[in-house]
Amino acid sequence: MSYTLTRAEDSVAAEARYPLGESHRVEDDPMKQQVHRSVFTGKLEEVLNLAVNWGRKNSLWPYNFGLSCCYVEMTTAFTAPHDIARFGAEVIRASPRQADFMVISGTCFIKMAPVIQQLYDQMLEPKWVISMGSCANSGGMYDIYSVVQGVDKFLPVDVYVPGCPPRPEAFLQGLQLLQDAIQEERRPLSWVVGDQGVYRAEMPSQREKHRDRRIQATELRSPDSL
Amino acid sequence: MSTETPTAEHVVTDDPIIGALRQRFGDHALLVQPTLTGMPVLWIARDSLEEVLRFLRDMPEPFEMLYDLSAIDERLRAHRHGLPEADFTVFYHLLSISRNRDVMLKVALHEDDLALPSVISLYPNANWYEREVWDMFGIAFRGHPHLTRILMPPTWQGHPLRKEHGARATEFDPYTLTVEGQGIEQRALQFKPEEWGMRRENENTEFMFLNLGPNHPSAHGAFRLVLQLDGEEIVDCVPDIGYHHRGAEKMGERQSWHSYIPYTDRIDYTGGVMNNYPYILAVEKLAGIEVTERAKVIRVMMAEMFRISSHLLFLGTYLQDLGAMSPVFFTFTDRQKAYEVIEAITGFRMHPAWYRIGGTAMDLPRGWDTLVQGFLDWMPKRLREYERAMMDNAIVRERTRHIAAFTTREALSWGVTGPNLRATGCDFDLRKQRPYGGYEHFDFEVPLGSHGDAFDRGQLRIEEMRQSLRIIQQCVDHMPAGDYKADHPLTTPPPRERMLQHIETLITHFLQVSWGPVLEPGESMAMIEATKGINSYYLTSDGNTMSYRTRIRTPSFPHLQQIPSVMRGGFVPDLIAHLGSIDFVMADVDR
Numbered sequence: 065m066s067y068t069l070t071r072a073e074d075s076v077a078a079e080a081r082y083p084l085g086e087s088h089r090v091e092d093d094p095m096k097q098q099v100h101r102s103v104f105t106g107k108l109e110e111v112l113n114l115a116v117n118w119g120r121k122n123s124l125w126p127y128n129f130g131l132s133c134c135y136v137e138m139t140t141a142f143t144a145p146h147d148i149a150r151f152g153a154e155v156i157r158a159s160p161r162q163a164d165f166m167v168i169s170g171t172c173f174i175k176m177a178p179v180i181q182q183l184y185d186q187m188l189e190p191k192w193v194i195s196m197g198s199c200a201n202s203g204g205m206y207d208i209y210s211v212v213q214g215v216d217k218f219l220p221v222d223v224y225v226p227g228c229p230p231r232p233e234a235f236l237q238g239l240q241l242l243q244d245a246i247q248e249e250r251r252p253l254s255w256v257v258g259d260q261g262v263y264r265a266e267m268p269s270q271r272e273k274h275r276d277r278r279i280q281a282t283e284l285r286s287p288d289s290l
Numbered sequence: 291m292s293t294e295t296p297t298a299e300h301v302v303t304d305d306p307i308i309g310a311l312r313q314r315f316g317d318h319a320l321l322v323q324p325t326l327t328g329m330p331v332l333w334i335a336r337d338s339l340e341e342v343l344r345f346l347r348d349m350p351e352p353f354e355m356l357y358d359l360s361a362i363d364e365r366l367r368a369h370r371h372g373l374p375e376a377d378f379t380v381f382y383h384l385l386s387i388s389r390n391r392d393v394m395l396k397v398a399l400h401e402d403d404l405a406l407p408s409v410i411s412l413y414p415n416a417n418w419y420e421r422e423v424w425d426m427f428g429i430a431f432r433g434h435p436h437l438t439r440i441l442m443p444p445t446w447q448g449h450p451l452r453k454e455h456g457a458r459a460t461e462f463d464p465y466t467l468t469v470e471g472q473g474i475e476q477r478a479l480q481f482k483p484e485e486w487g488m489r490r491e492n493e494n495t496e497f498m499f500l501n502l503g504p505n506h507p508s509a510h511g512a513f514r515l516v517l518q519l520d521g522e523e524i525v526d527c528v529p530d531i532g533y534h535h536r537g538a539e540k541m542g543e544r545q546s547w548h549s550y551i552p553y554t555d556r557i558d559y560t561g562g563v564m565n566n567y568p569y570i571l572a573v574e575k576l577a578g579i580e581v582t583e584r585a586k587v588i589r590v591m592m593a594e595m596f597r598i599s600s601h602l603l604f605l606g607t608y609l610q611d612l613g614a615m616s617p618v619f620f621t622f623t624d625r626q627k628a629y630e631v632i633e634a635i636t637g638f639r640m641h642p643a644w645y646r647i648g649g650t651a652m653d654l655p656r657g658w659d660t661l662v663q664g665f666l667d668w669m670p671k672r673l674r675e676y677e678r679a680m681m682d683n684a685i686v687r688e689r690t691r692h693i694a695a696f697t698t699r700e701a702l703s704w705g706v707t708g709p710n711l712r713a714t715g716c717d718f719d720l721r722k723q724r725p726y727g728g729y730e731h732f733d734f735e736v737p738l739g740s741h742g743d744a745f746d747r748g749q750l751r752i753e754e755m756r757q758s759l760r761i762i763q764q765c766v767d768h769m770p771a772g773d774y775k776a777d778h779p780l781t782t783p784p785p786r787e788r789m790l791q792h793i794e795t796l797i798t799h800f801l802q803v804s805w806g807p808v809l810e811p812g813e814s815m816a817m818i819e820a821t822k823g824i825n826s827y828y829l830t831s832d833g834n835t836m837s838y839r840t841r842i843r844t845p846s847f848p849h850l851q852q853i854p855s856v857m858r859g860g861f862v863p864d865l866i867a868h869l870g871s872i873d874f875v876m877a878d879v880d881r
Contacts, residue, residue: 082472
């Protein structure tokens, strides 16, 4: 599997652009190197990593952060009919310091971008970002002077959820995709154990994965009846 | 009260207000502009602006409300026959509740002298509107206490609604944020009390300045409020908006009349097709389209569905702001039921963009009536339960009764409309006072409050939902047969059946779908009673496929401007109750 490695940096130059930290692709699973060193510690680390990731992905605490229309659909996912608690992500935190992931649900404005960056910086590692809706993904239908054309211009995004706004179900699927990605992650188990970089797995694109099945559809339901 | 729809270029010359102004200021003081706005549009000289406004405000049956104030960049407008020469026009739209009439005053300005006297002393809500005009057009207002940017960031260069300003983000360099830039922006956003004439301390105490937002769970979106606190007491506060400015007005200048419809959905994003309504009505006035009875009733039905859905969202979040966790789960269950109906009919949940110039996007699907009836049968017992479990709840009552109360007079002077105005006891609902789109045929009541406090604002909306259910029931019972689209050459998209006759019909169809309709030069306006108050679109056509200027007057903008005057002397928890009871969304403020 391919990974993207991001290392934390000690000092940052003023002209450095967000997102900070240098990332580059690595083809090797960092675990493999461990296996070559010692079969036993390699296995142990793998088990530990799996266990930690399992815990992380099933108790994701979302940051109570919303920008526009998408936030209404995100809130809908939190309430009874969709019940996000099924995926262990119902503990909404009002403080970024207690949250695990942030959903950019809505349009990212030039006036708002520094505020979003500030809030993101206040979240503690490990942290993730879901970009929800067309505006956050790419600016969407708002190619206009006041809108940043995609939140990934300054934040590292883990999952993109398409839609304007996406249905609550789509948001829930995005959350599950994030969980899948977290399961594959390699993060340092401690500040003295192993490599200190964050290895994010490159997850398959859903569009490519489902394309063959989707293009099979030729007959669409008529809107004339329910 | 007249319910006729203006069909041709319709000059309002018989309005008594024109005579009164002529008598007072002389025949040459005003020039009457023929428009389709349905109100007298009068050009006056800049020097007489304050006097005319004062006269209108203080006359018997006065114009109590400054309903809207904005500007038009006239420099590229081709069709201006008979109008005073102007590079920029600033317009003042006044509304009189007692007369149930409007009047619009226009002042011509030249590029080398873009300044006007501020009218805050006459109408306090002119404050933010004047700041917006300064921000968007660079027109200065003499005597304004704080003429700074309101929608754009303080570090912004240029005035976006000027014609020479770029519209697209992709015309500019791609956005980047550096560590240094982040610091600059953060410092620019820092609140400096001295700039607002606030003191940091008095003899007894040092004030605390609390920054609520731009991201706060009770702020309902990207809204910032800086509080000057003496303990728990709010000495003063300054709302800061513009974190949700999507440039919807500029967008109108480059989207065709037809393709702008989806943008209207996203203005008051909980209101769905309710937002299409004033825009479509204004376009139909320009095009001279009279829609069919069936289209009218379908529109009313869907608009009321969205009113219920929006009020349910209000109710859940309002009670959550007051500390009640569970209501939001109940009301969102009901919203899901509403969305099942909306989705089955329109094909989308939040932003269906379902109204079309001349009708709706499609006819109602087979079996719609049982579906809608199911929702109508479900809701009343839920509303009863909400009233019993929540509005009769002692804690909710303690938290909201006589909290953040204001009178009708105060509400009007701040431009407050909709349920927030009716909670003060003022009977002004456009669906009754100036019926549009066929509302005159429906039997419903306008619920009124009496105290104008946070409790009345909540209770009133529950009652409004009942009335909306009543209207929808009448739609189900008496849905007229016929076409869902008007038979008119400018109906967009044009009927497909007439496309494949011969090459001419195909060409016409192709042009009207790709370019959209070309509308005659003129100005029109339509106001509706939206979910949060009066929403209107003031469209200026220059005989093109696009609007020359789209002015969107939204109800939430003045509602937020009013906050300091209501909250001075209140406590922080009262502010949260007030914010919950206003029912605003930031897209409806910043557009």
